[in-house]
Amino acid sequence: LNAGPRRTMRLSDQHGRDYPVELAGLSNTAPQRQAVLNEGGERFVLRPWRAVGGADGGVGSGSILAPMPGKVIAVEVVAGDTVTKGQKLLTLEAMKMEHTLTAPFDGVVEEVNCTAGDQVQVEALLVKIDTE
Incomplete structure (x- = not known):
């Protein structure tokens, strides 16, 4: 040190x-x-292998990516749900902390690719939101 x-x-x-x-x-x-x-x-x-990142994943595309490897401990939405910006989508447990992933904008949940208890890798597509 x-x-x-x-x-x-x-x-x-x-x-x-x-x-x-x-x-x-x-x-x-x-x-x-x-x-x-x-x-x-x-x-x-x-160049860094990943120049940008965060709990909101690819905001422009509506893709909610895992910001780090971890365990999904709660999923709050299902495909077809209407969500508003900032609404809680799921909770990821990583590095002994709980990370809440939220909707980056208003839209409709197009895909949910995880369930509670799943282990996920960094940048795994967890939820996809469509703006229409």
Whole structure:
């Protein structure tokens, strides 16, 4: 915990090759969405594998995704239900906490892909809401 910041890291490519990389020019500014790295004559663009996320999943699409692996402990809706923005859809237990997933907008529940007691993985589609 009290160690200094690391200035090297190891990157792996899709072929299983490892590259030790020296981190230089780091600052305490806000994190960037991508970094460009030149190493060994190759250029790498590094991006987070999931740039955005949260308990409301893909809000624009109406897809409610699991924000982390966990256990569904309660499902409050069924397909065909009309929901309003902020209405509780289900409760996910993860990391010893209960996380309430809510409707991102008014709509009709199109799909419910889980039941109480299900173990789900991160980004699993739990509920789909249609705006019409």
